[in-house]
Amino acid sequence: MRDMTAAPALFATLPHNLVLTAVRNALEEDLGLSGDITTDATVATDARSDALLAARKPGIVSGLALAEAAFRELDPTCVFTILIEDGSAVSAGDTIARISGTSRAILSAERVALNFMGRMCGIATLARRYVDAVEGTGAQIVDTRKTTPGLRAFEKYAVRCGGGHNHRFGLFDAILIKDNHIVAAGGIEAAIKAAKATAGHMTKIEVEVDTLDQLEVVMRENVDCVLLDNMGPAELRKAVAIVGGRCLTEASGGVNLDTVREIAQTGVNMISVGALTHSAPVLDLGLDFVAGG
Template sequence: MERDSQNHGLFKNPDLHHSLRTFLAEDLGRGDITGEAIFPPKAIGNAVFIAKEAMVLAGVEHLAPLVFRMINREITCHPTADGQWVKSGEIILHLHGPLRDLLAGERLALNLAQRLSGIATLTAEFVAAVAAWPVKIMDTRKTTPGLRRLEKYAVHVGGGVNHRYNLNDGILIKDNHIAAAGSIRQAVQKVRDYNGPGKEVEVECETLEQVTEALAAKAEIIMLDNMDPPMMRRAVELINGRAITEASGGVTLNNVGEIAACGVDRISIGALTHSAPAKDISMEMVSGQ
């Protein structure tokens, strides 16, 4: 269910381009009546993006230039690479082109870069917090509607690993599936019958009894959901390498190290995408090129 989202084809994806055009239309409306009033069409200018705090960059290397070039292909962009830690005050993108178009693209490019850099930075902080253990930090489907590709890209840039992209991307039997199916055994059997061989099955377990049932059903991945560390350690001992173990639920920077020390293989964290604070980036006009 893991997938490598650092795909250079992402920024050539027609669906992404369609989304960006929709975002631009939302922001521009019928046109920038302020910038168009002040600057003639051929007025040329220079601008820079400046990091106003320390962060891991995401959305600066490829995405921000794409936004500006969608407005005007003549805009030249010289960005800092995504994945870099930068300090407050660093220039992270140089822009040159028609003033009207630089100002028209400013807000969308900043909004996306700030959002993605926030995700990348938070992911990097989680990865650093578990560096002493051989565990993967993973995202979830708790993403902003319409931004999943980009937000999962930001997780990857920050050093995390992508969980399934959508419902077609992997089998994950959760509590509601189990309740409606009647048992873990029945739910696992039904998904195997429907999907055929070769598909890994992950089961969400909240108790040691459910872990035992998931093992009996030969689930390849067992999610230890909202377990406290003592129970999680017992679950890992019970599983004893017979399935991949994934911790999830209530994970914070304060407790992720304790969770990793329980011996799980991976930790999935919805907060990477649903609660990452946007980073502070500004665009400023400058003289020269």
């Protein structure tokens, strides 16, 4: 069975081109046709300032590359000094980064930087809570495709900052045969055979099952992973026994912080949690100018 802990991340770090594109789009949305009319009216063009980006609540850091890009896009001379790295825990009041540059640029980029980081830190923080909840069980916490359109790479990177793992990044990098595929293909066996006839030798095949009877059928077809959908702990234990280590097992559905450890203790390899990206609360961050800076 493949060791999932050794699987490389698609984005161990965030590619600069993706970061820059997202930041430029966000700044364009915020600045609009006229720019930051408040800052332009009140702050001298040659004014320079220092500011501190800090956590107002405890959590896990993620998204520093986007924050830095936002400030540097408006002021290429800006110095962005990271004090606490992505993936690190912070307490309320901890300073994450120091920004030095033109006052106008810092003010105009502030909200974009905080929006990206607040979202990503929130995801990383929630991911860490799930990872901590299953510690010692051997199960991995993985994300899903339930991400904000256009922000998937960043949100999945944030999951990794929190200690979680990534499921497929899109429809393009793995085959996942779900219930509607099975209906459309004319049955589980037909869907799997068609997938195997099409997939390259490097493409993994996972099949979703709702019942143990479906699982028995799938196990005759030699797939890479089975997704055990909306099964309770007792049924999950039976499913793990049926699989017997012949492929990876993934539990999905009905997962929350109250249930995740019991699910992990059934012996499944992975637990997918859509809430990591679709329901993570934003982490409260703040940016304050340093007096006299």
